[in-house]
Structures are given as C-alpha cells and as structure tokens.
Amino acid sequence: MSTRSTTIIRTVLQMRQWRRQCLLQNKTVGFVPTMGALHMGHCHLVKNSLAENDKTVVSIFVNPSQFAPHEDLDAYPRTLDRDLKMLETMFPEKQVDAVYVPETREMYPSGIVLEVEDQKGAFVNVKGCSEGLEGAHRPAFFRGVATVVTKLLNVVLPERVYFGQKDAQQCVVVKNLVRDLLIDTEVKVLETHREANGLAMLSRNEYLSPEVKDQAALIYKGLCAAKELYITQLESGAGAVPSKDILDSIKTIYSTMPSLWEVEYVAVSHPDTLEDLDSVDLAVGALISTAVRVPRGDSGVARLIDNVQLSPKI
Numbered sequence: 001m002s003t004r005s006t007t008i009i010r011t012v013l014q015m016r017q018w019r020r021q022c023l024l025q026n027k028t029v030g031f032v033p034t035m036g037a038l039h040m041g042h043c044h045l046v047k048n049s050l051a052e053n054d055k056t057v058v059s060i061f062v063n064p065s066q067f068a069p070h071e072d073l074d075a076y077p078r079t080l081d082r083d084l085k086m087l088e089t090m091f092p093e094k095q096v097d098a099v100y101v102p103e104t105r106e107m108y109p110s111g112i113v114l115e116v117e118d119q120k121g122a123f124v125n126v127k128g129c130s131e132g133l134e135g136a137h138r139p140a141f142f143r144g145v146a147t148v149v150t151k152l153l154n155v156v157l158p159e160r161v162y163f164g165q166k167d168a169q170q171c172v173v174v175k176n177l178v179r180d181l182l183i184d185t186e187v188k189v190l191e192t193h194r195e196a197n198g199l200a201m202l203s204r205n206e207y208l209s210p211e212v213k214d215q216a217a218l219i220y221k222g223l224c225a226a227k228e229l230y231i232t233q234l235e236s237g238a239g240a241v242p243s244k245d246i247l248d249s250i251k252t253i254y255s256t257m258p259s260l261w262e263v264e265y266v267a268v269s270h271p272d273t274l275e276d277l278d279s280v281d282l283a284v285g286a287l288i289s290t291a292v293r294v295p296r297g298d299s300g301v302a303r304l305i306d307n308v309q310l311s312p313k314i
C-alpha cells in the first residue's frame with residue numbers, strides 16, 4: 001500500500017526487498033526508529049535524515065519487550081493515521097520514502113520472553129547502566145531496546161540511524177551495541193526539541209492536561225539551574241564542583257512542584273560512561289538526568305524524562 005509518495009511497509013520481507021532496491025540503485029539509507037505519536041522532536045530527526053541520505057525510512061513500532069508488566073504498554077498513544085499524515089505534510093521539499101509499521105509477530109516470530117529479574121545479565125556492555133538512571137527504574141527497558149534496535153538494524157541496514165539526546169542513556173546503549181556487535185551503521189544523536197516553555201517534547205506529553213503541561217516546565221527549569229551553576233563555576237576558574245551542589249540547585253526548583261508529583265531520580269553522571277559522580281570535573285562535564293512522575297489527564301501517572309549535558313565547550 002502506498003500514500004502520496006511514502007511507501008508503507010508491514011513485513012520484514014517487504015522491508016528487505018525495498019532495501020535491496022536502494023542498494024542496487026546505489027542510494028544511501030537513513031533510518032529513524034520511533035514508537036509513533038510523532039511530534040516535532042521526531043520530525044527534527046527525520047529532517048536530518050532527509051538532508052544526509054538519499055532515502056529515509058521511519059519505523060513506527062510500540063515495542064512490547066521494553067515495557068515491564070506494570071508499565072504503560074496498553075495506554076501508550078497509538079496515532080498511526082495522524083503520524084502518516086504528519087510525515088506526508090511536514091517535509092514539502094523531500095518526502096520520507098518508506099514507513100515501516102510491523103506487527104509484533106513480524107518483529108518477534110518466536111514470541112517475547114520477559115525475564116525482568118535477569119536484567120543485570122544483559123549482553124550489552126554499558127558501564128553504569130544497570131545500576132543507575134533509566135536502567136534501574138525500568139528493569140525491562142534496555143534489554144528490550146537493545147533487542148528491538150538490533151532487529152530493526154538487521155532489517156533496514158541503514159547507513160545512518162538517528163536518535164534523540166532526550167533519551168540519553170538509550171543513546172549510550174545503542175552506540176555500545178552498534179560498536180560491540182560490529183553493526184555497520186553510523187549512530188547520530190540529535191539535541192532535544194522542546195515546547196515553548198522548555199518542556200521536552202515527548203509522546204507521553206499527550207497524557208497531560210494543559211495545566212500539568214504548563215507546570216512540567218519546572219523539570220527543565222531545574223536542569224537549567226544545574227547548568228547555570230556549572231557555568232558560573234567554570235567561569236570562576238574552579239576545577240570541580242561537588243555533585244551535591246548541583247543536586248541542591250535542582251532541588252530548590254523542584255521543591256516548588258505540586259505535592260503529588262514524585263521525583264523518581266536526579267542523577268549526576270559521567271558524560272560517556274554514565275557512572276555516578278560524587279564530583280564533576282569541570283573540564284570533563286557531566287550528564288544531569290531526571291525522571292518525574294506527574295498526574296495524567298485520566299487519573300493515571302505519566303513518567304516524564306529529561307536531561308542536560310554540562311560541557312566545558314558551552
């Protein structure tokens with residue numbers, strides 16, 4: 001089936017046939033993996049892929065294996081018609097060439113085994129990832145992401161694959177997996193797109209009432225306070241800043257959050273290894289990341305993540 005100029009591909013076989021044609025025509029392929037409910041953050045990745053490759057594939061697949069049983073797999077927004085329209089209309093100069101929308105049985109022909117207890121044995125070697133940040137709070141997450149990204153890359157075989165810095169730990173996991181499994185693709189990481197109030201664009205923002213969306217600006221405001229502290233210290237010529245001072249600057253802002261909100265974590269990590277830092281070497285910088293649980297419009301809870309990079313190059 002095809003829309004104006006975007007081919008919709010539903011099976012591994014069709015995807016491979018499409019890819020083979022690109023190879024025969026000597027065309028490079030850029031790939032943007034997503035779980036749909038597309039927003040301007042996704043479009044930013046697509047725009048870069050369109051600019052850097054002859055052909056661009058976007059995948060839309062809500063991957064069950066990265067959700068633990070208590071997480072929001074069923075509630076995750078699924079807006080395929082709207083997503084396809086967005087991809088057709090957002091890029092007037094150059095269209096997305098193919099959208100890969102597989103069923104779960106295409107991606108997992110032998111089914112899915114969720115071994116949540118066994119996460120620490122995951123095969124991807126990412127220092128710090130099992131102990132802290134998202135890995136600690138979402139036990140199924142990185143094994144599921146590593147599995148599905150490997151499968152997707154095996155099917156699409158792109159020259160370049162695009163991810164958002166918003167999921168900073170995911171980017172480290174994917175870079176390590178591409179390196180360790182000798183996958184022949186270039187991983188490109190692009191900066192986080194934000195709403196006018198600073199809130200990171202997330203598919204899960206669809207869960208939020210306008211009021212909560214307004215208040216959620218505090219998340220980025222807290223991260224910006226950490227950045228300001230870092231820059232002040234950098235300009236003063238200091239060599240290091242204790243992580244506690246950074247965390248305190250964020251806590252001051254977070255203390256104004258509505259009382260029902262729950263800060264799941266704020267972490268100060270090494271920018272490359274993601275190991276927890278007691279003190280930030282100003283010449284090296286750090287990744288400051290956070291997850292906050294806020295009320296959903298429908299009485300559930302939405303988990304919002306964000307991060308900023310503290311870099312001596314700022």
Ligand SMILES: Nc1ncnc2c1ncn2[C@@H]1O[C@H](COP(=O)(O)OP(=O)(O)OP(=O)(O)O)[C@@H](O)[C@H]1O
Pocket residue numbers: 033034035036040041042044045162163164165166167190191192193194200201202203204205
């Ligand atoms: N605001 C953003 N800016 C840049 N890239 C983004 C942004 N939001 C998502 N991405 C990237 O788009 C890709 C697909 O993300 P995904 O479909 O999970 O959406 P999402 O907005 O991250 O949703 P959620 O975190 O609510 O699941 C990922 O590489 C992700 O990092």
Ligand SMILES: CC(C)(CO)[C@@H](O)C(=O)[O-]
Pocket residue numbers: 033034035061063066145148149167170
């Ligand atoms: C990379 C990904 C598409 C794997 O399902 C997902 O984790 C996402 O959208 O960030």
Ligand code: BAL
Pocket residue numbers: 035066167
């Ligand atoms: N972009 C992150 C996907 C997830 O939260 O499962």
